[in-house]
Amino acid sequence: MRKFDDSYRHKGLRKKLMDILREKGITDEQVLAAMNNIPRHFFLDTALDNIAYEDRAFPIAEGQTISQPYTVAYQTQLLQVKPQDKILEIGTGSIYQATVLAEMGAKVFTIERQKALFDKTKQYIFRSKYPNLKFFYGDGFEGLPTYAPFDKVIITAAAPFIPPKLIDQLKPGGKMVIPVDEGVHQRMLRITKLPDGTTTEEAFNNFSFVPMLTGKNGYTS
Numbered sequence: 001m002r003k004f005d006d007s008y009r010h011k012g013l014r015k016k017l018m019d020i021l022r023e024k025g026i027t028d029e030q031v032l033a034a035m036n037n038i039p040r041h042f043f044l045d046t047a048l049d050n051i052a053y054e055d056r057a058f059p060i061a062e063g064q065t066i067s068q069p070y071t072v073a074y075q076t077q078l079l080q081v082k083p084q085d086k087i088l089e090i091g092t093g094s095i096y097q098a099t100v101l102a103e104m105g106a107k108v109f110t111i112e113r114q115k116a117l118f119d120k121t122k123q124y125i126f127r128s129k130y131p132n133l134k135f136f137y138g139d140g141f142e143g144l145p146t147y148a149p150f151d152k153v154i155i156t157a158a159a160p161f162i163p164p165k166l167i168d169q170l171k172p173g174g175k176m177v178i179p180v181d182e183g184v185h186q187r188m189l190r191i192t193k194l195p196d197g198t199t200t201e202e203a204f205n206n207f208s209f210v211p212m213l214t215g216k217n218g219y220t221s
């Protein structure tokens with residue numbers, strides 16, 4: 001059984017990482033406070049324990065990645081999270097991004113298409129700490145019509161286009177943060193749904209994500 005230990009050393013490294021994120025332009029102190037409260041090394045293989053607080057992405061199971069802390073902070077800041085916001089996340093992966101949103105007091109619904117990664121959520125270490133975080137196995141392009149509408153939608157994989165069903169599942173006034181493919185990289189977009197159902201779009205920096213794929217994958221590839 002793995003021993004989870006959040007030592008003073010880890011806490012110190014985490015605080016330093018928050019300073020790096022500030023230097024890189026993250027200004028939302030609520031985002032930084034949430035990330036400072038979450039032991040990122042718990043979400044990684046123990047072999048990566050010593051480097052868990054470097055500002056970089058790491059491999060997790062099934063050929064997927066835990067996003068770089070800067071990317072998590074950037075997307076979360078763009079999402080303008082408010083406590084009690086109902087948020088749909090596409091791409092559970094390591095559960096780190098979903099945990100940041102739950103720590104900020106949001107009601108989080110996260111979907112993963114890889115069965116092996118979804119199954120791991122059953123052992124989620126913070127299950128009792130965040131009853132406001134719910135896990136779903138499914139195809140993110142379909143969203144979660146049963147639980148819609150959402151205040152916010154965040155996509156954490158490279159989307160080939162803006163999924164229309166996810167726009168449908170957004171409340172009027174709601175926002176979506178989505179990295180959309182432009183070939184070699186993705187452009188981070190923030191879509192706002194207006195009261196009349198039309199949308200406006202703001203474009204931000206470029207990032208590099210693993211692809212958002214259609215359908216569910218029950219088998220390891």
Ligand code: SAH
Pocket residue numbers: 064065066067090091092093094095096097098111112113114117138139140141156157210211212213214215
């Ligand atoms: N938010 C994650 C990032 C994981 S990488 C974290 O904090 O660690 C992106 C994840 O999106 C991968 O786990 C991948 O399997 C998943 N994914 C890709 N396409 C998807 C889809 N259509 N529906 C749901 N999940 C998807």
